Amino acid sequence: MAELSHNCILCGKCLDVCPLLRATGREELGPRAKSDLCRVLLESPDRLSEEDAARLAGLCLGCGRCREVCSQSVDVPSLVAALRGAHPDFKSWLWKTWLTRARRLWSPSSKAAGLIPDRFRTERLGPMLKTLAGMSGGPGLDPFLTPVAFPDTFRGGKLLLFAGCTANYVQGRWLTAALRLLDGLGADILPGDFQCCGSGLKGAGFADESRAMAEANVRVWRQAGRPRLAVFCASCLAGLRAYDCFDSEAEARQWAESLLPLSKAVRGVExxxxxxxxxxxxxxxxxxxxxxxxxxxxxxxxxxxxxxxxxxxxxxxxxxxxxxxxxxxxxxxxxxxxxxxxxxxxxxxxxxxxxxxxxxxxxxxxxxxxxxxxxx
The missing domain is CATH 3.40.50 (Rossmann fold)
Known part of the structure; x- marks a missing residue:
């Protein structure tokens, strides 16, 4: 954390891409201010109270756009995640519980949230209840694309499918459609008992729990023979790409090369x-x-x-x-x-x-x- 925050040269490139700053016009919410405040917190801990640090830790979308444009490789989302990990509160505990118990909580919670009348949704809880209800997506869309011809690119090849928590526990129709497409491609889908990708926990400051999930998922891949790994969630794919728990640099490269966005796999389908x-x-x-x-x-x-x-x-x-x-x-x-x-x-x-x-x-x-x- 110290090295990252000291690398910031306050150039302001990150200010042009931060969605939170763009929407609110408040520079104190931007990446540059967060990086500078992290530096102050490290150099003079007494200048910021525990409450100030916890408040700062909550005000980042974690989108990573600032990281992409930073010439000094300052990773503000990781700085904020470290603050969150150092200053946990009830909200972070609630988030951790939600992610680590997805199998038991997500489907019933999403359905229940959709049944709560608007008049009972408080100002603070209303937005989160709407998001919970939105996870199930309602009745979904009516399909209008029918595959009529498949290339032989993956025919006979062995693949793992990383479906992600939402498809596994709430949106089964996504998983069904993905399996149909891979079957049409002729791929041999291997069984794999994956855990959550861990990116949501990592961003919230739960580094140990996130790493345990990453290690478990890499073990599944190793045991399957290190095949290609198809993914159809952009956030899961980004989380998987960020793994750093490999035995060697060669294995890390092999993992990176194995990750396959499903939309890329089906580009040749008519x-x-x-x-x-x-x-x-x-x-x-x-x-x-x-x-x-x-x-x-x-x-x-x-x-x-x-x-x-x-x-x-x-x-x-x-x-x-x-x-x-x-x-x-x-x-x-x-x-x-x-x-x-x-x-x-x-x-x-x-x-x-x-x-x-x-x-x-x-x-x-x-x-x-x-x-x-x-x-x-």
């Missing part, structure tokens, strides 16, 4: 578009997808001029534990996102966290879904 396909669709680019977003490239190729809106610099405003710590600050970020998507009848994305947030905040009449829901 699809037929049904008559019920919406005429005006939008795509939300997840922050963790990076510059070369395979989901966006796939949809642009398949949907053509039906894809009329797309986000680029806008964050959905989910923000992980920040959704609990400061929901009022995430709302203007979310509004900027919907402004960029205005006019779309259906909005697609490939990130489970973004989809939960967008489903919870979608304007009247706009449907939201994973791109896998479009495949019948």
């Amino acid at each position: 699809f037929e578009t049904a008559g019920n396909a919406p005429e005006r669709m939008g795509y939300h680019h997840p922050c963790h997808a990076g510059k070369n977003d395979p989901d966006r490239a796939f949809l642009a190729a398949v949907l053509g001029d039906r894809l009329v809106r797309a986000t680029d610099t806008q964050c959905c405003g989910f923000g992980g534990v920040m959704r609990l710590a400061a929901p009022g600050l995430t709302e203007p970020v979310n509004r900027k996102c919907w402004d960029a998507l205005a006019g779309a009848e259906v909005v697609l994305s490939g990130c489970s966290a973004c989809l939960a947030q967008l489903s919870a905040t979608a304007p009247q009449g706009v449907r939201v879904g994973h791109w896998l829901e479009t495949v019948g």
Whole structure:
């Protein structure tokens, strides 16, 4: 933490890409201020109280856009995660419980949240209840893409499928669609008992728990013979790419090369578009997808001029534990996102966290879904 915070030269490149700063206009919420405050906290701990440190730890979306543009490799989300780990509170405990007990909590909680009338949703809990309800995505989208021809690229090849917590526990239709596509490609899907990717815990400051999940997932991959690993959630893919628990540099490279975005695997599939396909669709680019977003490239190729809106610099405003710590600050970020998507009848994305947030905040009449829901 000390090395990272001291590397900051206060150039301000990060200020141009921070969605929280862009939406609120408050520079004290930007990455540069967080990095400088972390430096002050390290050099003169008495100048910041425990309460100040905990408040600072809650005010970061964790999108990572600042990290991408920093010439000094300052990783502000990691600085904030370290602060969160050093100053845990009830909200971080609640977030940890939610992620580590996903199998038991997510499906019933999502259903229950959707049943709570608006008049019983308090100002502080209302946004989180909407996000919980949004995880199930309601009835979902009506499929309108039918695969009619598959390439032989993966035929006979062995693959693992990392579905992620949302598909495993709430959105089973995503998993079903992914398995159908991989079956069409002729891939031999190996069994793999994966845990959560751990990225949500890592961002919240629970480094030990996150690393334990990473080590367990790498063991599954090793035991399967280190095959290709297909993934269809952008946040999970980013979390898997960040693993650093390997026996050697060669194994780390092999892991990185094994990760396969599902949308990239199906780029050679020929699809037929049904008559019920919406005429005006939008795509939300997840922050963790990076510059070369395979989901966006796939949809642009398949949907053509039906894809009329797309986000680029806008964050959905989910923000992980920040959704609990400061929901009022995430709302203007979310509004900027919907402004960029205005006019779309259906909005697609490939990130489970973004989809939960967008489903919870979608304007009247706009449907939201994973791109896998479009495949019948």
